[in-house]
Amino acid sequence: MKTCSMGGALFLLCTLGVLFCTGGVSAENEATSTPGVPNVAPDGVASQSSTSSFWYAKNAIDGILSGNYLHTECARTREQSNPWWMVDLREAHRITAVAVTNIAIVDSENIIGAEILVGDSEVDGGTSNPKCATISSLGYGETRWFYCLGMKGRYVTIHLPGVRKTLYLCEVQIFGLPVGSEGDEPQSDSHGLQVPSEGVPNVALHGRSSQTGTPSKMEDSERAIDGSLVGPDHGGPCARVSSTYTTSWRLDLGTSLRVFAVAVTVPNLEHHVEWTKLCVENLEWDSPFRNPRCTSITLPPTHSTLAYQSGGVEGRYVTLYSNNTLRDALLCEVQVFALHLPPNVPNVALHGVASQSSVADTLGEPANAIDGSLESNYSKGSCSQTKDEHKPWWMLDLKFTYRVYTISVTNRRDCCRDTNFGAEIRIGNSEVEHGTKNPRCAVIPWMDYGTTKSFDCHGMEGRYVSVALPRFSEPLTLCEVEVFGLPLNATTHISKPKVWDGAAGTGLTGKTLMFPHESLKNYVILEPERPMDLTAFTLCMRVATEFEVRREVALFSYHIWEDDELNVWRERNGQFSLYLGGSKEGVPFTLPDIVPFRAHLCVTWESWSGLTTFWTNGESSVRKVYQAGGRVRPGGIVMIGQDQDKYAGTFDLGQSFLGEISNLYMWNYVLTPDQIKKAYLGQELPRGNIFDWGSIEYLSHGGVMVI
Numbered sequence: 001m002k003t004c005s006m007g008g009a010l011f012l013l014c015t016l017g018v019l020f021c022t023g024g025v026s027a028e029n030e031a032t033s034t035p036g037v038p039n040v041a042p043d044g045v046a047s048q049s050s051t052s053s054f055w056y057a058k059n060a061i062d063g064i065l066s067g068n069y070l071h072t073e074c075a076r077t078r079e080q081s082n083p084w085w086m087v088d089l090r091e092a093h094r095i096t097a098v099a100v101t102n103i104a105i106v107d108s109e110n111i112i113g114a115e116i117l118v119g120d121s122e123v124d125g126g127t128s129n130p131k132c133a134t135i136s137s138l139g140y141g142e143t144r145w146f147y148c149l150g151m152k153g154r155y156v157t158i159h160l161p162g163v164r165k166t167l168y169l170c171e172v173q174i175f176g177l178p179v180g181s182e183g184d185e186p187q188s189d190s191h192g193l194q195v196p197s198e199g200v201p202n203v204a205l206h207g208r209s210s211q212t213g214t215p216s217k218m219e220d221s222e223r224a225i226d227g228s229l230v231g232p233d234h235g236g237p238c239a240r241v242s243s244t245y246t247t248s249w250r251l252d253l254g255t256s257l258r259v260f261a262v263a264v265t266v267p268n269l270e271h272h273v274e275w276t277k278l279c280v281e282n283l284e285w286d287s288p289f290r291n292p293r294c295t296s297i298t299l300p301p302t303h304s305t306l307a308y309q310s311g312g313v314e315g316r317y318v319t320l321y322s323n324n325t326l327r328d329a330l331l332c333e334v335q336v337f338a339l340h341l342p343p344n345v346p347n348v349a350l351h352g353v354a355s356q357s358s359v360a361d362t363l364g365e366p367a368n369a370i371d372g373s374l375e376s377n378y379s380k381g382s383c384s385q386t387k388d389e390h391k392p393w394w395m396l397d398l399k400f401t402y403r404v405y406t407i408s409v410t411n412r413r414d415c416c417r418d419t420n421f422g423a424e425i426r427i428g429n430s431e432v433e434h435g436t437k438n439p440r441c442a443v444i445p446w447m448d449y450g451t452t453k454s455f456d457c458h459g460m461e462g463r464y465v466s467v468a469l470p471r472f473s474e475p476l477t478l479c480e481v482e483v484f485g486l487p488l489n490a491t492t493h494i495s496k497p498k499v500w501d502g503a504a505g506t507g508l509t510g511k512t513l514m515f516p517h518e519s520l521k522n523y524v525i526l527e528p529e530r531p532m533d534l535t536a537f538t539l540c541m542r543v544a545t546e547f548e549v550r551r552e553v554a555l556f557s558y559h560i561w562e563d564d565e566l567n568v569w570r571e572r573n574g575q576f577s578l579y580l581g582g583s584k585e586g587v588p589f590t591l592p593d594i595v596p597f598r599a600h601l602c603v604t605w606e607s608w609s610g611l612t613t614f615w616t617n618g619e620s621s622v623r624k625v626y627q628a629g630g631r632v633r634p635g636g637i638v639m640i641g642q643d644q645d646k647y648a649g650t651f652d653l654g655q656s657f658l659g660e661i662s663n664l665y666m667w668n669y670v671l672t673p674d675q676i677k678k679a680y681l682g683q684e685l686p687r688g689n690i691f692d693w694g695s696i697e698y699l700s701h702g703g704v705m706v707i
Contacts, residue, residue, distance in 0.1 A: 036264070036297060036298075036306030036307055036308050037096045037097075037175045037176060037177060037306060037307045037308075037309075038175065038176075038177075038304050038305065038306050038307075039173045039174060039175055039229075039263070039304065039305035039306070039307070040089055040093060040174050040175070040176055041061045041087055041089075041156075041172055041173055041174040042061050042062075042063060043089070043090070044061065044087040044088055044089045044090060044156075044174070045087065045088045045090070046058045046060060046061050046075070046085065046086070046087045046088075047085075047086050047087075047088070047125070048075060048077050048083070048084065048085040048086070048125075048167070049077050049080065049082075049083045049084045049085075049125055049167075050077045050078040050080055050083065051075075051076070051077065051078070052076045052077060052078045052166070053076075055074055055075055055076035055168075056075060057075050057085055057086075058075075059073055059074055059075045059170075060074065060075040060085060060169040060170065060171055060172045061087060061171070061172060062171070062230075063171070063228065063229035063230045064170070064171060064227070064228055064229070064230065065101050065143055065170070065171050065202075065205075065227035065228065065229065065333075065335075066104070066141070066170070066227045066228070073170060074103055074168055074169060074170035074171075075167075075168070075169045075170075076166065076167070076168050076169075077166055077167045078166065079164055079165065079166045080164075080165065080166075081162070081163045081164070081165065082127070082159065082160070082161055082162065082163075082165070083159075083160050083165050083166065083167040084124075084125035084126070084127055084157055084158065084159040084160070084167070085125075085157065085158045085167060085169055085172070086122070086125045086126045086155055086156070086157040086158075087155070087156050087172065087174065088122065088154065088155055089154050089155070089156065089174070089176075090154070091154060091178055091179070092120060092152055092153060092154045092178070092179040093152070093153065093154070093174075093176035093177060093178055093179060094150045094151070094152050094176055094177055094178075094179055095118050095132065095148040095150070095151050095152070095153065095156065095174060095175070095176040096147075096148060096149070096150065096175045096176055096177075096307070096309070097145050097146060097147050097148055097175045097261065097307065097309075098116050098132060098133070098145075098146050098148060098156060098172065098173070098174050098175070099143055099144065099145045099146070099171075099172070099173040099175070099202070099263070099335070099337070100116070100135065100138065100143065100144055100146065100158070100169065100171070100172055100199075101141075101142070101143040101169070101170040101171035101172075102138045102139065102140065102141060102142050102143075102168070102170065103140075103141070103168040103170055104140055104141030104170075104608070109669070110160075110165070110166055110167070110168055111135055111138055111160070111167070111168060111169075112135060112136065112137070112138065113134065113135065113136070113160065113161065113162070114134070114135045114158050114159065114160040114167065115131050115133075115134050115135075115157075115158070115159045115160075115161065116131070116132040116133045116134075116135065116146055116148070116156070116157070116158055117129040117130065117131055117132065117155075117156070117157040117158075117159055118130060118132050118148055118151040118152070118153040118155070118156055118157075119151075119152075119153040119154075119155060120152075120153050120154050120155065121155065122154075122155050125157055125159070126155040126156070126157035126159075127157060127159045129153060129155060129157060130151060130153075130446060131445060131446060132146060132147075132148035132151055132445075132446070133146040133147065133148070133199065133445060134443075134445065135158075135199065137199065138199065139201070139535035139536060139606075139607055139608060140535065140536050140606055140607075140608055140669060140670070141170075141606075141608040141609070142201050142202070142535065142607075142608050143171070143201065143202035143205075143335065144199035144200060144201050144202070144337075145199055145200040145201075145202070145260065145261055145337040146199045148176075149447075149448045149451060150448060151446075152179060156172075156174050158172065173229075173263070173305065175263070175307045200260045200261070200337040200338065200339055201337065201338070201339070201629075202335045202336065202337055203253055203257060203336055203337075203338050203629045204225045204251055204253075204318075204334055204335050204336040205225055205226075205227055205608065205609075205628075205629075206254070206607075206608070206609075206610060206628030206629035207225060207251045207252055207253045207254060207336070207629070208251070208252045208254070209221035209222050209224060209225055209239075209249065209250065209251050209252070210249075210250050210252070211239060211241045211242075211248065211249045211250065212241060212242065212246060212247055212248050212249075213241060213242025213243075213247075214239075214240070214241070214242065215240050215242055215328060216240070218237070219237075219238065219239060219240035220239060221239050221241075221249060221250075222239070223237040223238055223239040223331075223332075224238065224239040224249060224331045224332065224333055224334050225251065225333070225334060226333070227333075228332070228333060229265045229305055229332065229333050230332070237332075238267055238330045238331060238332040239330070239331045239332075240328050240329070240330055241322070241328060241329045241330075241331065242328055243324065243326055243327055243328055243329070246321065247321065247322040247323075247324065247329050248319055248320065248321045248322070249319070249320045249329075249331055249334075250317055250318070250319045250320075251317065251318045251319075251334060251336065252316065252317055253315075253316050253317070253318070253336065253338065253629075254316070254628075254629070255316060255340075256282055256314055256315060256316045257314070257315070257316070257338035257339060257340060258313070258314055258338055258339045258340075259280050259313050259314070259315055259318070259336060259337070259338040260309065260337050260338060260339070261307050261308065261309045261336075261337040262278060262280075262307070262308050262318060262334065262335070262336050262337070263305050263306065263307040263308075263333075263334070263335040263337070264278070264297070264305065264306055264307075264308070264320065264331070264333075264334055265304070265305040265331075265332040265333035265334070265335075266304065266330065266331065266332060267330050267332055268304075274298070274322065274324070274329075275297060275320045275321065275322050275329065275331065276296060276297065276298075276321060276322055276323050277294050277295070277296055277297065277320070277321040277323075278294065278295050278297050278308060278318070278319070278320055278321075279293065279294040279295075279317075279318070279319045279320075279321070280293050280294075280313050280315035280317070280318055280319075281293065281315050281316070281317050281319070282314065282315050282316050282317070293313055293315070295308060305333070305335075318334065318336050320334070340630075340631065345405050345406070345484045345485060345486055346484065346486075347372075347482045347483060347484055348398055348402055348483050348484070348485050348486075348487075349370045349396055349398075349465070349481055349482055349483040350370055350372055351398075351399070352370060352396045352397055352398045352399060352465075352483075353396070353397045353399070354366035354367045354369060354370050354384070354394065354395070354396050354397075355394075355395050355397075355434075356384060356386050356392070356393060356394040356395065356476070357386050357387075357389060357391075357392045357393045357394075357434070357476075358386045358387040358389055358392070359385075359386070359387070360385040360386060360387050360475055361385075363378060363379065363381050363383070363385070364378075364383065364384055364385030364386070364477075365384060366384045366394055367384070368381065368382050368383050368384045368479075369383065369384040369394065369478040369479065369480055369481045370396065370480070370481060371480075372480075373480065374410050374452065374479070374480050375479070376410055376411065376412055376413035376414070376449075376450045376479040376480075377413050377414045378412055378413075378414055378415065378477070378479075379414065382479060382480075383412060383477055383478065383479040383480075384476075384477065384478050384479075385419075385475050385476070385477045385478075386475050386476045386477075387475060388473065388474055388475050389473065389474075389475070390473045391436075391468065391469060391470060391471070391473075392468065392469050392474070392475060392476035393434045393435075393436055393466055393467070393468035393469075393476070394466065394467045394468070394476060394478055394481075395431070395434045395435050395464060395465070395466040395467075396464065396465040396466070396481065396483065397431070397463065397464055398462075398463050398464070398465065398483065398485075399463070400463060400487050400488075401429060401461055401462060401463045401487070401488050402461070402462065402463070402483070402485035402486060402487050402488065403459045403460070403461050403485055403486050403487075403488060403635060404427050404441070404457045404459070404460050404461070404462065404465070404483055404484070404485040405456070405457060405458070405459055405484050405485055405486075406454050406455065406456055406457060406482075406484040407425055407427075407441060407442070407454070407455045407457055407465065407481065407482065407483050407484070408452050408453065408454045408455070408480070408481070408482040408484075409425070409444060409447075409452065409453055409455070409467070409478065409480070409481055409482075410450070410451070410452040410478070410479040410480035410481075411447040411448070411449065411450060411451050411452070411453075411477075411479065412449070412450070412477045412479055413449050413450030413479070414449075416475075416477060417447060417448060417449045418446070419474060419475055419476060419477040420444050420447065420467070420469075420476060420477060420478060421444065421445070421446050421447070422443065422444065422469060422470075422471070423443070423444045423467050423468060423469050423470075423476065424436070424440055424442075424443055424444075424466075424467070424468055424469075424470055425440065425441045425442045425443070425444065425455060425457075425465070425466070425467055426438040426439060426440050426441065426464075426465070426466045426467075426468070427439060427441050427457060427460045427461070427462040427464070427465055427466075428460075428461075428462040428463075428464060429461070429462050429463050429464065430464070431464050434466055434468070435464040435465070435466030435468075436466055436468045436470070438462060438464060438466065439460060439462075441455055441457040441460055442455035442456075442457070444467075450479075452480070458531050458533050458633075458634045458635065459531075459560075459633075459634050459635025461488065465481070465483055467481065504697075504698070504699045505697075505698055505699075505700070505706070506695065506696070506697050506698075507693075507694055507695050507696065508662070508693050508694070508696055508698070508706070509693065509694040511662065511706055511707065512660045512661070512662040512706075512707050513640070513641075513660065513661045513662065513698075513700070513704055513705075513706060514659075514660050514704065514705040514706075514707050515641050515656070515657050515658055515659060515660070515661075515703075515704055516658075516703060516705060517658065517703070518653055518656050518658055519653075519656060519702055519703060520642070520651045520653055520656065521701065521702030521703065522641050522642070522656065522657075522701070522702040522703050522704050523639050523640065523641035523642040523651075523700075523701050523702065523704070524639065524640050524641055524698050524699065524700045524701065524704055525637060525638065525639055525698065525699045525701070526638040526639070526640065526664070526691060526696060526697070526698050527638075527696075527697040527698070527699075528638060528666075528690050528691060529688075529689060529690060529691070529692070529695075530668070530689065530690060531634035531635070532558060532565075532566070532632055532633070532634045532635075532636065532638070532690065533631070533632065533633065533634040534566075534631065534632035534668050534690075535606070535607040535608070535631055535632075536604075536605065536606040536607060536608075536668065536669050536670050537566075537604070537605055537632065537666060537667060537668055537669070537670075537690070538602060538603075538604045538665075538666065538667045538669065538670055538671040538676070539556065539568065539602065539603050539604075539664075539665075539666045540600070540601070540602040540615075540663070540664070540665045540666070540676070540679050541555070541556070541600075541601055541602075541661055541662070541663060541664040541665075542598045542599070542600050542601075542660075542661070542662045542663045542664075543555065543598070543599055543601055543659065543660070543661055544598040544599070544659050544660040545657070545658060545659025545660070546658070546659065551572065551654065552569060552570065552571050552572045552654070552655055553569070553570045553655060553656075553657055553658075554567060554568070554569055554642065554643035554655050554657065555568045555569065555570060555601070555640070555657065555661075556568040556638075556640060557638070557639045557640070557642065557643050557644050558632075558636050558637070558638045558639075559636050559637055559639070559644035559646070560633055560634075560635050560636030560637075564579055564582060564643075564644070565580070565581065565582065565632055565633055565636055566578075566579070566580055566632050567579040567586075567643070568603060569586065569643075571588065574590075575588040575589060575590055575591070576588070576589050576591050576601075576603075576614055577589070578603055578605065578612055578614075578626065580605070580626070580627045580630055580632065581627055581630050581631075581632070581633075583627070586626075587612050587624050587626035587627075589614045589621045589622075589624070590621075591614055591616050591621060592616050592617075598660070598662070599616060599617060600615075600616070600617050600618065600663075600679070600680040601614070601615070601616060602614070602615035602671075602676050602679065602680075603615070604670045604671065604676075605626065605627070605670075606670050607627070607628065607629060607630055607631060608628070608629075609625070609628060610625040610626050610627055610628025610629070610630075611623050611624075611625060612624050612625070612626040612627075615676050615680075617680055618676060618677040618679075618680035618681070620673065620676075638691075640657065640661055640664070641656065641657045641704065642655070642656055642657070643655045662693070663682075663693050664691055664693055664696070665679065665685070665688035665691055665692055665693055666688055666690035666691040667686065667688055667689055667690060668689055668690055671685075671686075
């Protein structure tokens with residue numbers, strides 16, 4: 001059996017069992033005993049820079065994850081410069097992670113750019129304390145887990161820099177241990193831990209739960225994924241599982257995900273039955289080949305939330321077991337922090353050529369950072385290092401242009417852990433100033449000794465990858481840089497086709513795109529104003545056409561890699577459907593058919609609930625749940641007029657659009673019903689931040705007419 005060579009607090013990195021130690025997974029399925037890390041926020045005292053109405057600071061540690069701002073379950077400051085929220089933990093803790101729940105309203109983007117700070121100073125709300133993470137992605141009503149990797153402090157602050165800002169927080173969970181308690185040591189040997197820089201969402205709310213027995217409907221399995229950490233002693237709902245030979249509760253995530261942490265909440269009841277084993281697995285529980293990865297767990301007989309980390313284990317099912325067959329078992333909430341598995345993308349850095357601004361000594365050659373080894377002891381000759389100099393840089397020439405999805409950076413283990421703090425990762429096709437003027441993928445936050453952090457670059461394109469300290473005068477040390485991407489001319493990922501011989505234009509206010517006849521050559525490519533990296537959207541357009549009976553037509557086609565990522569169809573049977581994430585199964589709606597007199601059509605979708613709605617002339621359809629927990633990925637091509645069976649190509653004449661399209665707008669959030677009504681009536685709206693008809697960049701091809 002593979003074991004972890006880590007000690008002290010590093011049991012956190014091996015939880016879900018020694019089986020999940022970074023660097024490999026054992027095929028054995030016996031459980032190893034590991035303690036969890038509690039949510040200590042409810043025992044703290046919350047404050048904020050100002051308070052708007054009844055949205056007090058304490059609301060953000062009340063145990064309610066719903067994000068329902070209207071029910072005053074959230075904290076909110078007034079509009080001001082540099083608002084902050086802080087919790088005093090009463091004593092210094094070593095913080096493993098912070099989980100933040102966003103509001104579920106249109107203003108959910110307000111939190112982007114907020115900083116999570118941990119330290120011992122309460123001056124100015126703790127805003128001068130060291131930074132754990134920056135919230136660069138947090139969807140509508142979403143909860144995300146941000147790693148702090150054992151930072152020490154009494155105060156945890158969320159600070160939103162800038163003028164005229166309002167800070168909303170619906171829940172903040174802080175997972176940590178008091179300094180000096182058992183298991184509290186710095187996580188200095190967390191070698192190889194893959195830490196997502198944008199945080200990890202709680203996907204449990206969108207899963208399907210089940211259990212071995214239910215005494216009453218009010219205590220069914222779904223009570224453990226309802227977004228409430230409040231136990232029955234305070235009137236909160238919990239799942240109650242009938243005692244059987246194998247008492248168990250299970251969550252089906254719908255697809256295999258990379259699970260980074262599981263947080264379990266139990267009630268504050270003196271004699272509640274303990275859950276004893278937690279498993280993550282990929283096959284159904286009645287399969288003889290399940291091979292689950294499990295850990296023995298200990299949940300104290302008091303109401304608390306404990307987190308168990310894995311470092312990124314793949315699995316579709318999360319199961320809790322109790323070995324008590326005499327009494328029912330209670331479970332108040334299960335949070336599963338997980339990411340969708342990336343496509344099978346190789347580390348292309350191994351084949352590149354590295355250079356840097358200088359070489360510290362014979363052990364610090366730039367090529368050491370792409371030698372394929374995560375060894376982070378500098379004396380072993382597997383790290384690069386520049387001299388102590390102004391604005392040091394390291395650059396990798398990939399030799400060809402790649403679409404880069406993820407970059408992982410490994411920090412030095414034996415010394416000098418801050419030598420890449422604040423470095424910028426840039427990707428592009430320019431080698432001017434050693435690539436430091438190319439677009440930025442990420443800024444490296446504080447990293448502990450020997451840790452590896454992964455940064456999502458959303459399919460950015462470029463030949464050169466650079467890591468540079470833009471303002472500091474010190475050495476830059478990198479023990480490994482992994483670049484996961486695909487060449488633009490690879491057979492598995494076709495580059496953008498040479499269709500750029502059409503008529504380009506910007507802005508179509510008062511104009512219409514007319515597709516006069518069936519043709520494989522008639523289409524329009526639209527350029528989004530920001531990457532199509534979406535956890536919610538509203539898409540609206542005016543359409544006029546005469547559909548033939550039993551003819552399917554693509555109204556909107558967004559294709560990425562080898563998948564149809566976001567498509568809107570009028571089906572053969574007259575229904576309208578939305579397809580997301582390469583799924584062959586869309587969600588169909590029966591609507592009034594589009595007529596030649598310019599019908600106004602909208603579709604809305606949000607990931608956290610899966611709620612999907614079509615709107616015709618300002619009136620909504622029934623709502624349906626589709627692809628809850630999903631995400632629209634960036635990096636593709638948006639086209640109207642044709643359906644892309646392959647990336648920007650392979651059309652079907654029978655699916656080509658015939659008619660007129662105008663007033664196409666898209667937002668990366670869900671508009672309110674009143675706003676959709678205004679869109680239908682042509683009244684003033686928020687500017688479309690993905691597509692706006694008045695400023696849209698387009699390229700028309702074939703016989704498409706702009707009239």
